[in-house]
Amino acid sequence: GKDAVQSQLDKHRTFFSRTLYYKSMLDTKNKVFRNIIKSVEAGNVDTNEASVKMQQLNERFNYVCQNSQLWEQKLQEAVRCWHNFRECERVISDWLLKAEQLISEKHIDTKETVESHKVFFERVNERWIHDLVQTAQDLRSCLPSDQQKPIVNSVERLQAKWREVLSFAPLHLMRLEFRLDETTFNQYIKDIEKEINIEQQAFNKQENVDAIIARNKDYFVNRGTVLEVEHCIQNMKKIAESYSQWQPSDSSLNDAVSSVEHQWETVAQRVEHLRQQLHQIPAQ
Structure with missing residues (x-):
């Protein structure tokens, strides 16, 4: 992972931080060697072997220096790729x-x-998701083939989860809307039943019928309570219909609509019964 590569990079930098020191040593050695060559030029001394050795030493040193820079760049790139991939992974x-x-x-x-x-x-x-796929590709290009499988697996797992959640989201939102309407409906029913009980008790106590009728009309007609309840049920039916198209195997919302309609029918009958009771009594 990123930590292992970072550790490798740190070790690499630490080791090659002494390059200048060794370069200086080599320069000194080259200088000394050139002086030796000059001093023996007059004599008949064979310096070929020593010259070849020095040349090889210089070439090896240059090769190592160049490659150390190259490897540092590669390690830096690998750290960057790991960071970008992990960041995309984290966001998702x-x-x-x-x-x-x-x-x-x-x-x-x-x-x-x-x-x-x-x-x-x-x-x-x-x-x-696009960034995740891209950063995964970049990272894989930095890794040996035997280390690429976990990256592929991670991307595939996140992509599958992503698709699953996104396909589920519309259903979730529909259910939310439905439950909200259902909660509103239940509150209406609670309030209506409370109102029915108040008016029924007043009627049973033979209180002023005109006043009860006025109250009844105000609550059930003027305020538009019945219309609001019916509007609420219509909303729920629409949502349940859409939901069934998305998820034909799940009938929970349709079942809930049936239950709500039955509940409303019962309450509406009580409302109508009370209204008839009130209007059967001659005005006082």
């Missing part, structure tokens, strides 16, 4: 983790929460 992993947390949230009962989920999933950046 973090997003997927957050996405999974949002998807598994159970209690979502405000419009703001639903909106925040929408924003999160709609702002997903497709470039992240």
Whole structure:
């Protein structure tokens, strides 16, 4: 991984940090050797072997210096590639983790929460996956073939997870919208039943019928409560229909709609029954 390459690079730099020292030693040796050659030029001394050795030494030193720079560049590139790949991996992993947390949230009962989920999933950046693939390719070009498999596996795993979450996101958002409408519906039903009970009790106590009728009309007609409930049910039906097209095997939302409709039918009958009761009594 990156740490191993960084460690290798550090060792490399430490070792070759003494290059100038050895270069200076070699320069001194070359100088001394040239002086020796000059001093024996007059005599009949064979310096060929020594000259060849010195030439070989200089060539080896230059070769090592050049290659040390080349290897430092390669190691630096490998560290850079590892860093970029890990960064892309981290960004996508973090997003997927957050996405999974949002998807598994159970209690979502405000419009703001639903909106925040929408924003999160709609702002997903497709470039992240492109960057992951690109940085993985760059990294693999720095690695020997026997070390490339984990990189390939990581990319494939993240791509699969990414596709899975993105295909699931629309369903998740639909369910959120549905649950929000369902919560609203349940609150309406609770309030309506409370109102029915209040009016029924007043009626049973033979309180002023005109006042009860006025209250009944205000609550159920003027305020548009019934229309709001029906609008809520229509929304749920639309969402359930869309959801079924995406996920035909899951009938949970359709089942919930049936339950809601049945519930509303029962409550609506109670509302109508109360209205009829009120209007059967002659005005006082």
